Amino acid sequence: MDTGTHVVMGIALGSMATIDPYVASNPETATAIMIGAIIGSQAPDMDTILKLKNNAKYIRNHRGITHSIPAVCLWPLLITAGIYAFIPQADLLYLWIWTFVAVILHVFVDIFNAYGTQALRPFTHKWVALGIINTFDPVIFSLHIVGFILWGIGFHPGYTFLAIYVILVVYYVLRFWMQQRVIQQVRKVIPNMTNTIISPTLYFNQWHLAITAKDSFYVARAVKNQIIIHDTFEKVPLPETAVIEAAKFDDNVSAFLSFSPVYRWEMEEFSDHYEVRFIDLRYRSKDYYPFVAVVQLDLDLHIVSSYTGWIFSEDKLREKLEIIPN
Structure with a gap:
């Protein structure tokens, strides 16, 4: 997801921690958890700094090792240790748990983008990209803004965002169902299709498609399940010259x-x-x-x-x- 969405998700998680009476009654722990959730929701994208080196380094490594299983385990430890050094009154276990959840959520939601992550490293370097949610999804971001508004006018932040995240689970299921309908329609239009890479767009009912068939590549768009083919290219293997x-x-x-x-x-x-x-x-x-x-x-x-x-x-x-x- 984009940086802004990761930030609002971190705040939402920190708010949901207050559902626990222990957290709600301990200001230092609640503050530390909020900081940990916000930092944890950003930490895996620290590899963005590689852009300062060059595009090749960034492309090869972005969402790679920083989103891997070892990194997901290491980020919460580093963040928790850093925050605890400044807020020693905070409950260390609670702080670690919620920071860990923030890091996991970051990597988890990135998997649903078309870009994907190498979340299964070190077991495989394969990119996991489900192509269900756009990098910036207006629905997801807007629901968080609604949550902040409700919080601002007096609603309990924890229960507010818990309700919003239940809605988001339903939304993700809906997007998966929509994606499968697009794939079914592609099979009807291009029967010899062997693979379809779907990229969501900012528009709810539009998807970019890169379709591989036996002898051709098709670049298309799905609009309300109607497949519109823009370009067709002959599938020519890369020669060993x-x-x-x-x-x-x-x-x-x-x-x-x-x-x-x-x-x-x-x-x-x-x-x-x-x-x-x-x-x-x-x-x-x-x-x-x-x-x-x-x-x-x-x-x-x-x-x-x-x-x-x-x-x-x-x-x-x-x-x-x-x-x-x-």
Whole structure:
């Protein structure tokens, strides 16, 4: 989920802790739990700092080890120890429990996005992405805002957010049911479909689709269960040529290939260099596919320039590559 949603979820959890009479009657414990829940709801995304390094590091590692099983166990211990050092009057066990719940909730809700997480590390590095909830879901965020308003006018915060989270469980079940209906409709439209990656949108009844069939890729949109196909691409396996093999050694390309489950590729040869482009088909915006990896190699197959990330125009891509204009 986005940062804002994780924050409001942390506050909601800290509020629900006050349902326990012990917490409600101990201000220091209640304060520590609220701080722990807010920090715990953010901690797994500390890897966002990798953006300062480069996109390749970020793409390869974001929602990776920081969302893994060992990290989920370690974050609450570190956060609890830090808070307890400043609020020693707080109940240590209660603080740890609620901080642990906040960290688990963060990773759990991220699984339902199209981006997903490597939540099952170290047992597998496979990305777990259920594609049911958009990274920012207006319904989820709005329900939290309603909870804050009710809290502000005098409702009990714990019971208010407990009721809201019961509603959210029903909402997640509804979204799962809607997603399965879309998949069923895709099978009717494309009978030889072998896999469909669904990405929710900000709109309740619209979904982005990247569909893999036996010989083709289809990029489509589902609107109220109606499948609208935007683009069709021939499914061409990545060849084992010298140029492609050299391109795969590039950090940006390697990071892209480790993350993207469905993409097409292009290779062009110019008078003084090669250019290889990998295009993720999950993301389409106004007839453009913005998530790419591009590498340029000289005729001796030395990497000259490369880039991976989100680019919304060819001119911007050329600026990022900098060295060899086409």
